[in-house]
Each structure stands twice: as C-alpha cells, then as structure tokens.
Amino acid sequence: MVRVSDQLAPETRRHLPAQLPLAVLVTLPGLFLGATDYLGLPRPEVSAPIAALVYGLAIVGAAFLLSWAAEAAQVDINGGLALALLAFLAVLPEYAVDFVFTMRAGVVNAEEGHCLPGPDGANPCSLALANMTGANRILVGIGWPLVVLVATLAVVRARRRGGAASTSAHVGWVRLPRRMSVEVFFLGAATVYSLHFPLRDSLTLVDAAVLVSLFVLYAWRLAKAPVEEPELTGTSAWVGTRPAAPRRWLYGAMFGVAAVVILATAEHFAENLVHTGTELGIDHFLLVQWVAPLASESPELIVACLFAWKLHASSALGTLISSKVNQWTLLVGTIPIVFALSSGSFDGLPIDLHQRFELLITAAQSLFAVCILLTLTMTARWAGALLVLFLIQFGTSIVLPEEQDRIVITVLSVVYVGLSLGLLVARRTELRRVIRDGVATPFDVLNRADEQEAVRLSRD
Numbered sequence: 001m002v003r004v005s006d007q008l009a010p011e012t013r014r015h016l017p018a019q020l021p022l023a024v025l026v027t028l029p030g031l032f033l034g035a036t037d038y039l040g041l042p043r044p045e046v047s048a049p050i051a052a053l054v055y056g057l058a059i060v061g062a063a064f065l066l067s068w069a070a071e072a073a074q075v076d077i078n079g080g081l082a083l084a085l086l087a088f089l090a091v092l093p094e095y096a097v098d099f100v101f102t103m104r105a106g107v108v109n110a111e112e113g114h115c116l117p118g119p120d121g122a123n124p125c126s127l128a129l130a131n132m133t134g135a136n137r138i139l140v141g142i143g144w145p146l147v148v149l150v151a152t153l154a155v156v157r158a159r160r161r162g163g164a165a166s167t168s169a170h171v172g173w174v175r176l177p178r179r180m181s182v183e184v185f186f187l188g189a190a191t192v193y194s195l196h197f198p199l200r201d202s203l204t205l206v207d208a209a210v211l212v213s214l215f216v217l218y219a220w221r222l223a224k225a226p227v228e229e230p231e232l233t234g235t236s237a238w239v240g241t242r243p244a245a246p247r248r249w250l251y252g253a254m255f256g257v258a259a260v261v262i263l264a265t266a267e268h269f270a271e272n273l274v275h276t277g278t279e280l281g282i283d284h285f286l287l288v289q290w291v292a293p294l295a296s297e298s299p300e301l302i303v304a305c306l307f308a309w310k311l312h313a314s315s316a317l318g319t320l321i322s323s324k325v326n327q328w329t330l331l332v333g334t335i336p337i338v339f340a341l342s343s344g345s346f347d348g349l350p351i352d353l354h355q356r357f358e359l360l361i362t363a364a365q366s367l368f369a370v371c372i373l374l375t376l377t378m379t380a381r382w383a384g385a386l387l388v389l390f391l392i393q394f395g396t397s398i399v400l401p402e403e404q405d406r407i408v409i410t411v412l413s414v415v416y417v418g419l420s421l422g423l424l425v426a427r428r429t430e431l432r433r434v435i436r437d438g439v440a441t442p443f444d445v446l447n448r449a450d451e452q453e454a455v456r457l458s459r460d
Contacts, residue, residue, distance in 0.1 A: 024257065060299065128335065132335070187369075189214055194363040204336055
C-alpha cells in the first residue's frame with residue numbers, strides 16, 4: 001500500500017496545487033449564470049450551445065472537487081456508511097443530470113398520464129436513462145482500455161529508466177488483487193438482474209429495491225475489510241496530508257462548493273443540451289447520451305490515468321470498476337424512486353423502444369466486461385475488444401438512422417453475449433472462485449493471497 005505521506009515531496013506538501021484553485025475558477029462562470037436565474041437577477045444573453053459549454057465546464061470543475069474531497073476524506077472516515085456516502089458523492093454530477101430528466105419525466109407523467117415529446121421535441125422519459133447508459137458504456141468501453149494503455153506505457157517508461165517494476169501492471173495487461181473479487185461479484189449480480197430490462201416497459205420500485213439492496217450488501221461486505229491507508233495522489237494527497245482540523249475544514253468546503261455548483265448548474269446544463277440539439281439540428285438523445293457523460297466522467301478517467309501512469313494500475317482499474325458498480329446499482333436503482341416522487345405515484349419509469357435497445361447493449365457490454373474480469377486480469381486483447389465494439393456502436397449511433405442503428409445494436413449485443421458465454425465456459429473455475437471470494441472469503445485471507453502473488457511476480 002502506498003502511504004499518503006510518501007506520495008508528495010516535502011516541499012510539494014507545503015504549496016497549494018495549482019489544480020485546486022483552477023477547478024474552482026472553472027466553476028465560477030456557470031455558477032454565476034445559474035445564480036442569476038435562481039435569484040431573479042438580470043442575466044446576460046448567451047446562446048444555448050455556449051451556455052451548455054459553460055455549465056458543462058462548471059460541472060467538470062465540481063466533479064474534480066468532489067473527487068479530490070472524497071478521496072481525502074478516506075483518511076478520516078471508514079466503514080460501510082462512509083463507503084456508501086463517498087460512492088454517492090463521487091458520481092453526484094452524473095446523478096444530478098439523470099435526476100433532472102427523471103424528475104421532468106415524472107412531472108409530465110403526472111400531468112399527461114404518459115410521456116410525450118415537449119415543444120422542443122425532446123421526450124423526457126426517453127432522456128431519463130440516456131445519460132446513464134452512455135456513461136456506463138463510456139466507462140467500460142473507453143475507460144478500462146485507456147487504463148491498460150496508460151499502464152503499459154508507464155511500465156515501458158519505467159523499464160527504460162531502470163525504475164522499479166510494478167506488481168499490478170505489465171506490458172499489455174493489468175492484474176487486479178483478489179480483494180477486487182467483491183466488486184466483480186456484485187457487478188456481475190447487478191448485470192445478471194439487468195439482463196431482463198430490455199423485455200420490460202418500465203423500471204419500477206421493485207427494481208429500485210433490488211438494485212439498492214445490492215449496493216447496500218456491497219457496502220456492507222466492503223465494511224468488513226481491514227482499515228487501510230488510502231492511496232492518494234496529487235491534489236487529494238495534498239489535502240490528505242494537512243493537519244486533522246484544517247484537512248476536515250478543507251475537504252468539507254470542497255464538498256460544499258461542489259454541491260452548490262451542481263445544484264446551480266445541473267438543471268440548466270440539461271436544458272441547454274436539449275436546446276442546443278434543437279438549434280443545431282442534432283438529436284437530443286445523442287447529446288444527452290454522449291456529451292453529458294463527458295462532464296461527469298472526465299475527472300474520474302483523468303484520475304485513473306494518473307494512477308496508472310504512476311504504476312498503481314490495479315488502483316486505477318479498481319476505481320473505475322467500483323464506479324461501474326455504483327452506477328449499475330445505486331444510480332439505476334434510485335431513478336425509479338425519483339420518478340415516483342416527482343410523479344406522485346407508484347408508477348414505474350416508462351421505457352420506450354429506443355431505450356430498450358440501449359439497455360440491451362449496455363447490459364450485454366456489462367456482462368462481457370464481468371466475464372473478462374473473472375481472471376482478475378485485463379489484457380490488451382480484451383481491452384481492445386471492449387474498445388473496438390464500443391467505437392463501432394458509438395459511430396453507428398451518430399451516422400446511421402435509428403432503425404439501422406437498432407440492427408447494429410442487436411448484432412453487437414449478440415456478439416457480447418456470445419463472447420460472454422464462451423468465457424463463462426472457459427473460466428468456470430474462476431467463476432466459482434470469484435463468487436466464493438466475493439461473498440464469503442475473509443479479507444485477511446484475500447490480502448495474504450495478494451501478498452504472496454506480489455512476491456511471486458516480483459521474483460519473475
């Protein structure tokens with residue numbers, strides 16, 4: 001385990017990292033525009049595309065603040081409740097954008113009895129899941145392969161400089177510790193449950209109960225792990241090495257600023273994305289699905305790449321896997337709850353035909369990703385497969401008409417499932433081990449196994 005105090009040189013610990021004030025400055029234009037609306041102040045005339053960009057940058061800045069604060073808070077907070085809280089805070093920007101569309105869908109459903117496109121042509125029920133499906137597929141299809149690439153480059157660079165070898169990253173593959181079997185198991189459980197979503201016409205409170213329960217069980221299982229000093233780097237390490245009282249005030253202030261920015265900008269960001277689509281003649285669904293996640297996911301991807309570049313590849317990939325678990329359980333599970341509250345009913349969030357196809361390929365990709373991780377190793381070959389399959393569907397979603405894109409989605413989903421079944425047969429022994437380790441094996445046993453594996457790899 002890399003200690004927080006070992007990650008910054010003494011002179012660096014004394015100086016405020018430039019990234020922290022820069023992230024705050026990036027949020028100010030969006031915060032100003034959002035505050036003028038809430039306070040009823042005169043607002044400068046800004047076109048929808050520019051406003052979407054300003055609000056999007058504010059969310060990016062807030063996401064960085066949340067990420068650094070959540071990591072630094074691990075120095076003081078431990079246990080299942082902290083895990084649940086930190087997991088929620090880390091993906092709060094994505095939750096906020098999803099909840100905006102879900103709340104609008106609930107209001108429309110309450111008023112009309114069903115969801116219809118509004119004056120701008122956007123269907124709020126259709127958009128409610130767009131950001132979630134896009135963010136999940138970007139995380140797996142871009143984020144995981146990116147970590148393998150950066151880790152490989154870092155190992156090559158370290159070898160050329162004669163530096164120490166990494167026990168988790170090698171040229172062309174990244175190895176996860178056995179304790180990550182917990183994440184793989186719960187991601188697999190949520191994925192198996194999600195496979196029937198494309199056959200449904202709504203997401204209900206029953207789905208919410210199942211998925212949120214999975215997240216609670218996941219947090220409860222992790223709470224049994226022994227307390228370890230967190231691996232922090234860069235700005236989060238600088239915050240984490242402050243004296244106790246200033247540290248807590250600092251990351252508390254970062255949480256507060258980020259929360260205010262998100263509350264002031266998330267709804268406007270969503271509105272202006274839709275208006276941008278109307279002005280530029282771009283499909284609303286595509287903007288919400290692919291552009292909005294860039295604001296919420298980019299800080300997490302950047303932090304993961306920094307970890308991989310510093311030869312902490314298992315931490316980098318593990319962070320993204322944990323994020324996928326959070327999104328596929330807590331985020332998807334809370335969407336029906338938000339819809340029910342905003343609609344004042346127990347109705348489920350309607351799923352139209354287009355969303356069924358999106359859920360189909362998202363669940364199929366997730367199944368393939370879980371099957372790859374049964375060996376707790378991500379190789380360049382499988383990372384390349386994730387990337388290529390994602391890019392094919394990303395490209396066709398932009399250039400092909402909706403009906404033809406559905407054919408591509410169906411074919412790719414069959415490919416994902418076919419590859420998954422092949423991996424399940426070939427890795428049935430690893431499947432049993434992941435289930436056992438994910439549910440029952442004590443963490444001290446898993447940690448000893450990781451230590452022995454590290455010794456073996458260092459000798460090789």
